[in-house]
Amino acid sequence: MASVWLAVLALVLAGPVPSALARARWPARVPRAAIVLWQAVALAAVLAAVGSALAAPEELLRALGPEQRTGTPLLIAVAVAATIAGLIVLRLAAVLVLLGVRTRRRRARHRDMVDLLDRAERSATVGSPGARAVLRVLDGAVPFAYCVPGRAPRVVVTEAALDTLAPEELRAVLAHEQAHLDARHDLVRESFVALHQAFPVLVRSRQARDAVGLLLEMLADDAARTRSSDTAMAGALEAFVVTGDTEIAARLERVRTLRCGDRRLATGIYLAAAAVVVVPTVAVVIPWLSAALPAAGLQ
Template sequence: MTAFWFAALAVLLAGPVPALLARARWTWRVPRAALVLWQSVALAAVLATLGAGLSSLTMLFTEQPGLPFLARHGLAQTTLIGLGTALVAVVTVRFWAVAALVGVRTRRRRRHHREMVDLLHHRDAASAVDRALLGEAGARVLRVLTGPARVAYCVPGVGGNRVVISDAVLRELSAEEVSAVLAHEQAHLRARHDLVLEAFTVLHAAFPRVVSSRTALDTVRLLVEMLADDAARRRTGSLPLARALVQLASAPGEGGGEGGEGQGGLRVGADAVTRVRRLADETPDGTDGRTGRPPHRGLAAAAYTAAGCVLGVPTLAIAVPWLTASWRAFAG
């Protein structure tokens, strides 16, 4: 039955659990802890999938010889073991294939994007004040592009990070708002949020659609943006960042162009209202701006504890007994 429990756990962690967790709004109050919980759920789903396949195989090799496998276990259990093994094989192959494909395509797209940004960059577009502001931003490489749209995003990669910002942003946003935008993009680059999103993209593509949840990927993207918002408002305050979000959300071209190439880049589409409200509700130190309540340390601790349980409990309850029994069978 070990294979069955592993398979059931994998299906549960790949579909229903992410769907329920995505509906929770407490995660917005502690996005870092919530993101750790999401990562634990994703990792546990992968480990459970591998465990289902391995336990099915060990069952075939560790049982005592005698009657055929079908006669010993019956048609129902034999069918479940066969289906579970097939599902595990498909998911495992898809996982590594998709991981390699997504990694190659993403880095190729980013390299091409950086080349295009370098070609479109013009150094003399900004005023002296703007150049001083951009110089203080601390970005490794900053490019200023022409165009009517308000655009702000970053392109990470081994070929050098790029923070892409249009001259419309410099022209129409205040200096404080531009600083908030740059701080947001720098937070993405420092924390390598692109790797977090890439991992969840691979996981979503690897599992079959019947058990995979698109909501997980969308929710993680929102939490990543909230983490960058928190880093930005600690440097510039909540009000300039909220004003910048409103300005970019109302832009004709809609700022924040990830498009699969940039990282996040102040994604302001349908999430703008949610993020602005969150900035208004909480102060930079995590306290509630309206009630003055203390930081959500207890909530964060609960989320970290849940993340540890998601990884630890299945290991202790299922994996350890299975490994022990398998070792004894092989040794005997």
């Protein structure tokens, strides 16, 4: 039954759980803990899928009778289990490597482009946004800012942003981008994009990727709020918000109404994240192994 339980668990962790998490409002209060929970759910879903693939052939053999548990049938069961589980892991690894190579290539081109288009006379007046990052100012009538992560990171703002933002708001924006770079939020985002691409199209959902993306923005907002102020961060988001942009509107509302941090809730979420990974192992995988190993004559 372990394979069935694990398959059900993988499906639940890939569908209903992300849907409920994406709809919940509490993650905005503890974005860091919420991201850890999303990572735990993703890891547990992959482990459950691999575990189910490993357990299914062996359990089928055990159900058929004692004479099937040795020799060729056992070898075939082990080979089938290893192939299916290996395919799942290989697909994930291949998507991750391919995505990593493409992303780094695209970033290098992007970095060259912003270096080329930089309004040097404006970026010189602002100075460096952080220890390693270099600021680039682009011509443009729409105020926005973003960062290009990697070994030679860039923080990019438009001239309109420099003209619109007050000095304290600009400091908050630069602190927000620097927080993304310091904490390597791009790697967290990349892992969820890879997971999204690796999932079969039928059960693929953008919820995890989008929700984690928004939580990373909230984390960077919180870092900027501690380095500047709530008022400065809210002012900057007000300048950036455009009609229909629900993400920036949600962040603005949060900065205005929510204080950073809720230790008790965060502790509960970290415990839940640990439980999502540990409980299935203790409740399903260990009992299966303790039945499967003696049946295969390995204990």
